[in-house]
Amino acid sequence: MKLLFAPWGNPTGWRELFYEFEGEKVKSSTSLRILQETIEPDKTIIVGLDTLAEEGSNYKEVKESAEKKIKEYVSKFGLKNYDILIAPGIGAFPSGIFHGDALDYYYNIIAKVSLNLLEYSDNTLDIHLDLTHGINYQTILTYRAIKEVLELFSIFKEIKFKAYNADPSLPVATDKLFMNIIEGTQSAPKPFDRRIGQRRTIEPIDLNPEERRKLFEKDLMCIREIRTSEILAFIGALYNGLPLALFRFYPDVNNLKEIISKTIEVYENHMDVWYKEKLNVRRNVKITEDFKVYVFAYLIATLLEASHLISCQKKEVTLPEIEKLKSSLFKFDERFKVRIEDDIHVLRKNLKNKDINKWQIYNEILEASLGEPDKRNFLAHSGFERNIVEIKKDEEELFLRYNEDKIETIADYCQSGLK
Amino acid sequence: MKLLFAPWGNPTGWRELFYEFEGEKVKSSTSLRILQETIEPDKTIIVGLDTLAEEGSNYKEVKESAEKKIKEYVSKFGLKNYDILIAPGIGAFPSGIFHGDALDYYYNIIAKVSLNLLEYSDNTLDIHLDLTHGINYQTILTYRAIKEVLELFSIFKEIKFKAYNADPSLPVATDKLFMNIIEGTQSAPKPFDRRIGQRRTIEPIDLNPEERRKLFEKDLMCIREIRTSEILAFIGALYNGLPLALFRFYPDVNNLKEIISKTIEVYENHMDVWYKEKLNVRRNVKITEDFKVYVFAYLIATLLEASHLISCQKKEVTLPEIEKLKSSLFKFDERFKVRIEDDIHVLRKNLKNKDINKWQIYNEILEASLGEPDKRNFLAHSGFERNIVEIKKDEEELFLRYNEDKIETIADYCQSGLK
Incomplete structure (x- = not known):
């Protein structure tokens, strides 16, 4: 699935000129034309600002007014196969004044792009971002929001990412602009790492x-x-x-x-x-x-x-389920994968030839002394801390669960390192 | 140490208006004035483009011409305590045409900002980035380069980061612009993870x-x-x-x-x-x-x-040196710290009461069978793989080193996960 995102400022004054990319040359008022022709995206998503609105007696109508304006130009420019996503902007313009926090735009894009990308079940997403027509804070916040969302998606899918910007344009100097690739990488997986503050969205x-x-x-x-x-x-x-x-x-x-x-x-x-x-x-x-x-x-x-890995909360889990998570999910970071693999290896070795007919604390099975859970051990061994993990064997299948009496402590350990 | 970075396009046409921030209001042609007054940076670094140049018979003179132009405006705007950093740009302008790759700018900023930041020995760096006056690809590439460099610095220092952008300005609509904080975070540490391709810079x-x-x-x-x-x-x-x-x-x-x-x-x-x-x-x-x-x-x-952690290649290292690295360096990521701590704990336990007068393979000391090194074990246990680590005890001090015959294999294991 190939998607082309493009933040847009006000298209009213965009001059028609020649855009060049990959040997092609297209006369247009927007860089999206040549990108649509060369990249051939399945869908183009134009990210517009509500500050384009000229009328409206409530916010719904304001958004509609902004969207109408973008639609008018999209059609004038001859773009095809597009969606429009309107997000809140700020500033004083000839037709309107918008007061608010600049970051509202960023959080809106985070949510809307996330929901948009969830619609595609493909294993590979090919994301293109054209920054040519963004204005001011909009360009950087669109870039940042999309990159952060893609870092998370990269844990589950193969994500290709390219960003574009046309040459700087000055009316008097040229009527021909090259499209520059200003970033072209495989998006690298990065687990999210933030805490909740006041529980206020x-x-x-x-x-x-x-x-x-x-x-x-x-x-x-x-x-x-x-x-x-x-x-x-x-x-x-x-x-x-x-x-x-x-x-x-x-x-x-x-x-x-x-x-x-x-x-x-x-x-x-x-x-x-x-x-x-x-x-x-x-x-x-x-x-x-x-x-x-x-x-x-x-x-x-x-x-x-x-990804068919987990679909609901599950307290009792088989070792093969954990192994599947290790190979299918944690492969995103070799550092996790080898460690979990190693911990599973030790676990299997320790429990071989043991009879475990009912749920027992891991340390009990090993005939070690039971103690208080240890945070370092918990984190260094993929959560298989021997004082809080309980194990059962059923027809040679190993089942694992946490001691629910300690679940607050465990939840606390899990949060370690979040910022 | 407080530093204010600001990418600048062409300052020629910047209109004088009121910039507002944190209750202060300053009339100026640049947002840097109010930021200098409110943030009070120790140094302001203006990142200019060589495309500002109007003359020059070689590239050195081109850069000088661009720098001269920025200096002229810096002085006109009444800015103080600044450095200018000129990087290569592209595009056709009334006074010059510049052909090249857009990413040259990015790589130049990576190198120049890195060298600049290395000059400060402070444990805390307070970095501010004003994106108000950047143009086109310059804004995004400055942002990206600085963020990436800061991610690396954050491993060693406390790095605070804030990015700013003035309200969008349209001459007809207002003569008052607010400065918006468009990002304000503690920069999160991230180890670098790229490979070398063709060995060609x-x-x-x-x-x-x-x-x-x-x-x-x-x-x-x-x-x-x-x-x-x-x-x-x-x-x-x-x-x-x-x-x-x-x-x-x-x-x-x-x-x-x-x-x-x-x-x-x-x-x-x-x-x-x-x-x-x-x-x-x-x-x-x-x-x-x-x-x-x-x-x-x-x-x-x-x-x-x-950071007084390592200053030259060292083949034989004491356990306390490794412990110091664990506590002083790897604290940047709790996930590493607990794992290394755990591996050191096991190592100490295994070697307690052992006599090791001369260098011996770890597995030999444990009287285990010697085998081929195992990559998973190497990575899951902080590099202390028992077939390739050699250990010696000297006056109760433990020394560690790698078996130099296997150093190619070890170098290969270390690169695991790099992209």
Whole structure:
């Protein structure tokens, strides 16, 4: 699946000139034409700003107005097979003034690009990003958001990534611009590593006490329904290479999905929109870093399910299931894979010829003395700490689980290293 | 140490307006004024493009012409305490035409920012990046280069990072721009993970056979003097958390430094500069990804020395030296630290009460059978593979070294996971 993303500023003034790439030459007002012809993407996604809007009595209409403008130019430029994604911008323009936090754009792109990419079940995603027409903070934040999302996807899929920028253009100097590849790499897998702060996906900028109470105690109530420590243990299980914990702390995907859609909905409901000489949009809340954590937890859980690795929380797991996770998931980082492999090897060796008819603590089976769990041991040995892992043998099949009395401690260990 | 970096396009047309940040308001043609007043950096580094040049009969003069122009505006804008760093750009402008590869800019920034940051011995670096005045590919490549360099520095120092961008500005709509923080984080440590390709820091774009031969067999001869497999083993030792290997493969720093300065010198010597209606600069070579690998190897080696951890190649190392590396260096990633700690713990336990008067293979000491080295074991246990590590005890002090007969195999294991 080949996707071409492109952040766009205001297309009104774009001059028609010759774009050159890979021996082809196309006259157009946008670099997307030649990229569509040479790359042949299955879909082009134009990332536009709501600041293009010229009218609207509420935010829904503002977004529609911005989208309409982009559609008008897309059709004028003769682009095909495209989607438009509108995200919140800031600044004062001839037709409108937009107040809010610059990073709202970034968090919106994180969520929207994530949901967009989840639609494709392909094992390989070929992502192209044309930065030619982005403006100001938009270019860098689109780049950063897409790169971060791709780092996570790269754990599960092969992700190719290329970024483009046309030559700098000055009307007087040339009517021919080359398309430059400014980045061209295999996207490298990187597990997500952030903590949740205040358990708030949205922070007030300008709300009265009553509105604040409604925001946190009603609108975003769904955040309270999910246990922060278990979400972070889940994120940490991937980050620290802990297969058994990844099964144990697999979260409620629907709840995470609700947090994401509810946050976007609540965010868009907290804007003042009015017309006085020109369009005015003022955002009374801003999106926070916590939002990103929930989006990435959702991504990990959804991709684990889509890869047929884990589809629900599981307390008791067979050793072959853990081995499958090792070979199919943790292959993304050789450093994890060899360590888990080594720990499984030791585990098998230790338990060979042992009779284990009922659940027993690992250390009991080894006839070692039982002690308090040790964090270093837990992390250094893929979570197979001998005082908290319980083991059972059933028809020669080994089953593993954590001692549920210690689950708080285990969740805490899993979060180690998260920032 | 507080540093403010800022990529600049052409300052000629920048309009004077009000910049607002943190309650302050300053009238200026550049966002750097208000940032200098509020952040109070120890030094401001303006990253300019050589495409600002209007004259020059050789490349040195071209760079001087560009620098002169920036200096003129810096002084007009009343900025203080600054350095200027000129990097190669591309494009057609009213006063000049510049042909070459867009990524030359990126590789130049990687090298120049690295060398710049190495000048500061502080344990904390507070890096600010103002993207307001960058143009086109320059903004994204400056951002990417600085972020990548900081990821490496974060292994050794505490690095704070903030990026800024003023509101989008349209002359007709406002004369007041807010400075937005578009990224504000602790920079996260990330070991470098790339391989060397063709052992060429520079590739010809347009050279005849004779020039090519001179380039590779004379100008860049210094690259041949360093063993690729040992450089990669060194990079891999940090990437895979292998303390003994990091001592063993510590490279010749002067040789790496020569590769860097020679590459920049050779690059700048391979440009055609002429004047016909306007200034013309054509680059006949381009810088490659291999260059980046040598720069990062140099960075790692230099920072290890500056942190008083390793200052030269060392084949025989005491256990306390390894423990120091574990606590002082590998603390950057808890996942490495706990594993190395665990492996040292096992090593100490195994060797307690053993008499080891002369160098002996680890497995011999344990009275286990000697076998071929095992890659999984090597990587899963911090490089302490029992068939290739030799140990000696001297006055109760444990010494470790690798079996030099197997050093090629060991170098190969170390590179595991590099891309």
